[in-house]
Amino acid sequence: MVIPFFSEQLANINAIRSTIAIESTLDSVPEKITIKNNALCFDQNIIVDFDAFNVQLDPRVLTITSTPTTTPSTTNNNINIQEYDIKLVVSKPIGSNKKYDDDLKTCWTAKELEHLQGLSCRSCHQLITSMNEFQSKDLPSEHWYELVECWICHEAKPEEHRSRMQPITARSKMVLVGGTYLLLHPQDLLIDSFTVDDISNIKWDTGLSKKWISIHCTKCQEPLGEGQYEQNQEGEISLLATKFYKYCISILPMEQQQSLxxxxxxxxxxxxxxxxxxxxxxxxxxxxxxxxxxxxxxxxxxxxxxxxxxxxxxxxxxxxxxxxxxxxxxxxxxxxxxxxxxxxxxxxxxxxxxxxxxxxxxxxxxxxxxxxxxxxxxxxxxxxxxxxxxxxxxxxxxxxxxx
Structure with missing residues (x-):
């Protein structure tokens, strides 16, 4: 007998909010819901043993309420089920929420890419880079420019600082590592391995002169990232930099990556x-x-x-x-x-x-x-x-x- 069960831990109040579903025809359901040996039970059936998750319940506190409506069973439409909301109290603190910084685990940092020998399309494994040796450096957060501008606003002569502010651009023979992408210079790439998406609708005379446009693999047509393009006075398009999304590429050698x-x-x-x-x-x-x-x-x-x-x-x-x-x-x-x-x-x-x-x-x-x-x-x-x-x-x- 499978008793549908779902719960969410509420660390801020040391409680677990749970819901179970029982056939609506059964009588005295709340009386049959109990805590025995740190397990939530219905009658003689163990629904979940919290020992398996290192969670200690307070057996003295068990609040049960039924939802106002019934729904068809997921396994048998001829049977209606009644949901019961159950509040469980934890005797030991679950633990407070972690801070942001503890959770921002970035994949493929510059240190992890020290021995990078190239990049390939994740879908078809077509080689993207023309070099086999790179330097790698981590980029600051995507929002660093905003923070710097905020700081400049409080300076005595902000215009002097703004004149020296320049965006970080791609550099030859170097991989600049962002949180979700790798920034590379066109000189280090096999240009025929990717192509820009449709640019017929791009309005080059409006907005910034340099535009980031989606690029995809020429072999499998799967997306790879973005290219920064610029149009000259003759109407010719040139590539200035490329951002390859980490979730669209593989790194070489393959043994360097345990899992993608x-x-x-x-x-x-x-x-x-x-x-x-x-x-x-x-x-x-x-x-x-x-x-x-x-x-x-x-x-x-x-x-x-x-x-x-x-x-x-x-x-x-x-x-x-x-x-x-x-x-x-x-x-x-x-x-x-x-x-x-x-x-x-x-x-x-x-x-x-x-x-x-x-x-x-x-x-x-x-x-x-x-x-x-x-x-x-x-x-x-x-x-x-x-x-x-x-x-x-x-x-x-x-x-x-x-x-």
Whole structure:
């Protein structure tokens, strides 16, 4: 008998908020929910043994409430199930949330790339670089320029400092390492290994003269990053620098990388970095090539744990229990044509506290798929935010990003 179970640890109040689902026809359900030997039980069935996760419950405190509605069972549509919310109190502190700096673990730092011999496309392994020896240096945070400008504003003669401020540009025979990308000079690349996306719609006479445009692999057509291009007076386009996304490439030699970092790892880095620099928790996820907005993302808790048994997933028959370190978010899938979505997109786009995160379309689709899968772990009654007191989050879905 699989009893659907989902819980989230609330470290700030030393509690665990749990939900189970029981057949609605059964009687005296609350009386049958107990804590025995540090395990949450229903009647004679152990739902989860918290000893396995080094969590010590206080057996004296057990608060149980039932949800007002019933839903069809995920394994048998002829049976309705009743959800019960259970508040468990932890006798030992779970621990406070970690600071941002402790969690910003960057993959492929300059030190890790000291013996770099080249780069290749992750999808088809086509070689990208023409050199086999590089120096490597870490770049400062993406937001360092903003911080410097803020400091300059408080100087006696800010115009003198601004005249000396120059962006960090690509350098030959050197890999400049950002949090989510590698910056290389065109002289060190096999130019035929990648090509720029469609530039027919680029307005060279507006905005900055140097523009970052998406590039992709010439062999498999998968995205690789961005190229910084400039148009001269004769209309010729020249490449000045390239940013290769770490989640789109592999490093050589292959034995140097034990496992390839994924896009979701770098998404976490971007969320942390932006939240730390701007104290913002709202993000617009946008496709780089099409400019389509895929999702609105609200970062709610960057450091929490969930414990669950996949019982709320369709056709689950396993009693296996899982515990994951996650980031909790609220999100809206903007690929669905809805009037409410359009209004929210316009509202968020005009809000200066909202950050835009722009990724290849395939990565945006991967993010949405991952969020939707995480939502299915949650009890049906808690998958959407419909609290009348939280109108800003009305109809946002609850999701988790694994850390």
């Amino acid at each position: 970092p994924t896009f979701m790892e770098f998404l976490l880095y971007d969320l942390f970095d932006a939240a730390k620099a701007h104290a913002t928790y709202r993000f617009i996820i946008q496709g780089r090539k099409t400019k389509q907005i895929y999702a609105l993302l609200w970062l709610f808790n960057w450091d929490t744990h969930i414990i669950y048994n996949r019982g709320f997933l369709d056709k689950n028959t396993s009693n296996d229990i899982y515990r994951e370190h996650v980031m909790k978010v609220f999100y809206i899938d903007c690929t669905q044509e809805k009037n409410d979505n359009k209004k929210r997109i316009e509202l968020w786009s005009n809000d200066k506290t909202t950050d835009h995160l722009i990724y290849p379309e395939s990565c945006c689709e991967l993010l949405l798929k991952s969020l939707e899968q995480s939502t299915k772990l949650v009890p049906p009654s808690a998958r959407r935010m419909n609290n009348p007191a939280m109108t800003l989050l009305h109809n946002f879905s609850v999701g988790f990003i694994k850390r």
